[in-house]
Amino acid sequence: MSESCIIVGASHAGVSLALQLRREGWVGPITLIGDEAELPYHRPPLSKEHLAGEKGLDAMQLRPAKLYEDNNIELLLATRVTAIDREARTVTLESGRKLNYQKLALCTGASVRKFAPAAEVENVHYIRTAQDIAQLEPQIEKGRRALIIGGGYIGLEAAAVLARREVSVTVLEMSDRILQRVTGPDMSAYIQSLHESFGVQVLTGVEVDNIEAQGKQMLVCCTDGKRFEADFLIVGIGVLPNTDLAMSAGLEGESGIHVNEYGQTSDEHIYAAGDCTIHPSHIYGRSIRLESVPNANDQARTVAANICGKQQVYDAVPWFWSDQYAIKLQMAGLSAGYDEVVLRGSVTGGIEASFALFYLKQGVLIAVDCVARPKEFMISKQLIKAKAQIPASVLANEDIAPLDFAAS
Numbered sequence: 001m002s003e004s005c006i007i008v009g010a011s012h013a014g015v016s017l018a019l020q021l022r023r024e025g026w027v028g029p030i031t032l033i034g035d036e037a038e039l040p041y042h043r044p045p046l047s048k049e050h051l052a053g054e055k056g057l058d059a060m061q062l063r064p065a066k067l068y069e070d071n072n073i074e075l076l077l078a079t080r081v082t083a084i085d086r087e088a089r090t091v092t093l094e095s096g097r098k099l100n101y102q103k104l105a106l107c108t109g110a111s112v113r114k115f116a117p118a119a120e121v122e123n124v125h126y127i128r129t130a131q132d133i134a135q136l137e138p139q140i141e142k143g144r145r146a147l148i149i150g151g152g153y154i155g156l157e158a159a160a161v162l163a164r165r166e167v168s169v170t171v172l173e174m175s176d177r178i179l180q181r182v183t184g185p186d187m188s189a190y191i192q193s194l195h196e197s198f199g200v201q202v203l204t205g206v207e208v209d210n211i212e213a214q215g216k217q218m219l220v221c222c223t224d225g226k227r228f229e230a231d232f233l234i235v236g237i238g239v240l241p242n243t244d245l246a247m248s249a250g251l252e253g254e255s256g257i258h259v260n261e262y263g264q265t266s267d268e269h270i271y272a273a274g275d276c277t278i279h280p281s282h283i284y285g286r287s288i289r290l291e292s293v294p295n296a297n298d299q300a301r302t303v304a305a306n307i308c309g310k311q312q313v314y315d316a317v318p319w320f321w322s323d324q325y326a327i328k329l330q331m332a333g334l335s336a337g338y339d340e341v342v343l344r345g346s347v348t349g350g351i352e353a354s355f356a357l358f359y360l361k362q363g364v365l366i367a368v369d370c371v372a373r374p375k376e377f378m379i380s381k382q383l384i385k386a387k388a389q390i391p392a393s394v395l396a397n398e399d400i401a402p403l404d405f406a407a408s
Contacts, residue, residue: 010034
């Protein structure tokens with residue numbers, strides 16, 4: 001009898017893993033289990049084109065239904081796994097049904113971090129699922145007032161869409177600057193200026209104390225005495241990895257499911273991939289957890305190969321992107337710990353700006369942020385992986401083509 005593989009989580013990592021298993025030669029049954037009712041879909045458009053009404057859910061499908069059928073992948077939607085029995089090698093569904101596995105892959109992703117002061121207030125929205133957008137959409141009307149708590153990528157992408165839809169938008173960020181966790185001060189200042197040029201009010205160093213319902217509206221009260229009236233609220237204060245299932249099964253993990261360089265957990269029969277994992281990075285010399293679609297897809301493909309008996313090491317350069325108004329921000333690497341920033345181009349010009357910010361640590365390139373600089377972005381991924389030392393004078397010099405960075 002052929003060995004079976006069960007994949008828990010039917011988003012980017014889960015779908016990539018299932019299809020890659022077939023490409024790697026897995027002939028046994030594959031069961032892909034997801035807790036949402038919709039066919040697996042791309043998540044990045046939720047805060048961009050889908051929120052803008054430019055792309056429907058059908059156009060966001062990761063793969064058509066027929067592809068799962070053609071690859072003999074059993075797709076169980078609107079289904080939750082409640083327990084893993086590692087000794088018996090079974091998973092238990094919410095219905096009580098038990099499924100046997102020889103190999104198990106956890107691609108459980110992450111869930112939005114809830115904002116406690118908003119727990120008892122109506123018209124508070126989060127952005128993580130298609131259902132979230134369906135609930136938010138009726139609130140979006142010209143002239144209404146939206147308050148966004150959190151100046152990270154999700155909150156700022158939503159702000160850009162709402163501003164274009166002629167909603168009055170205010171963004172409140174508790175830190176000293178927006179995007180503080182993921183980028184440097186120059187990029188934060190550029191993005192804030194960009195939003196303000198489109199009429200979005202961005203306030204930093206502001207902490208919400210409580211929220212009071214006022215009929216169909218709300219009053220947001222801050223610790224410094226500031227008050228804001230709003231018709232609806234969007235919260236974007238980060239996500240938490242979905243680790244409850246893994247932890248209840250006794251797998252190792254803290255703030256994520258711990259996996260080795262092959263994507264294997266502390267149980268040799270169980271693997272994990274995507275936002276829920278913490279994996280070793282040889283590039284950065286530490287374990288990292290990423291919230292990134294490219295990471296989810298690439299790590300899942302590596303896991304699929306290793307489930308099939310190969311020993312592929314996962315050590316990709318992290319990369320991300322964000323669309324806000326007419327600009328595409330592309331980022332590679334992790335800038336934490338940098339000691340020097342090199343600017344190539346100019347951060348002025350709003351949506352017409354074109355620049356790259358290179359982050360160095362002891363002379364080694366560790367990350368880059370790019371606006372309208374695809375060549376710098378692509379070559380930087382290679383240089384980061386190589387732990388290249390590129391002189392700041394070379395990176396800043398517009399007369400030196402990005403392909404010639406390493407040779408200069």
